[in-house]
Amino acid sequence: MGAEQAKTRRKKGVIYSKENNEIVDCLFCRIVRGESPVNPLWYRDDQCAVFIPRGPAGRLHLLIVPLQHIQTIDTLTEEHRPLLEHMKKVAMEQLCVHAQHIGTVESPLLPLAPPPSHYAFNRGHLPVLLSSSEIVKDEKISMDPSFIFCFHRPPYNSIDHLHLHAIQKPFRSCWNRFMFAEHAPWHGSMHNVLLNLSSVNAKL
Template sequence: IFCQIVRKEDSKTVIEYETDTIVIFKDIRPAAAFHYLAVSKEHIKNCKELTLDHKPLLEHMKESLEKILVEKGVDLEKESLLGFHWPPFNSIKHLHMHGMGPKSQMGFFGKIIFKPNNRWFCTNDQVFEWLQNQPSSSK
């Protein structure tokens, strides 16, 4: 479905923000008052397919989500949560970063599903750290 959204073939999804490399739209099952997905236009299956060459893409996804959350009044330092579901716990096979907040208002299940740094959800910082140990695709 994310490939269809990227190609603008899904009329139900409103794209909130778009650049040459990503689109951002609201999650259809929000875990917080503001819950967005930054989706890579390049089809990357999941985090495990990333290389160091993708670091600028991930930084762009993070910065773009943070900008939207700030516009919605979310305190980035205390109330935002950004990250990825880690394979095999990702239901959509297309790289996407979750950006949500305020996390203090998340429900019980949302706090479990998006609990940072566990086997199924990794913060963007944890993925960046993992990425530092990955080879560049140009090697």
């Protein structure tokens, strides 16, 4: 074991210092900085970034990840509400836009590559060529039964860096359906996470 390995520990995609538990390296932090050739970004702004997971669970599956390192939904506070609302808005836009450009569930899904050059939008933003009457509003998108916005609750989260799953059904397999089952103990919908912020704040 090397000297550096002896001083650190790895847990769910994050390397921590054994001495003070500080973050030494984080897989998702590197990805959102655009440093991963394996996971190119489909969208990035000053608060979050979007990329495709290595094992998409549905017809369309994107991860919305904050640039700020937040460990899990258990570490969220009321101060994070604006960030969560922004992530939700980005997730809705992204699913709405990308769903227009992929084929049926039998067709190949989005590749782990930058957006195709023929897409009529800029890095995931809503197409500027659409008229205002053609743009799907957030209210309509949020009610689409094929769209899911959720987190995995600890200890079931795969990476210790907060990430929102934005999925368009149908799922690719029974296992995927099981992993994102709405009433499972590991499932935390965006709606319930935001409600929980309110309830925690009310108790303080």
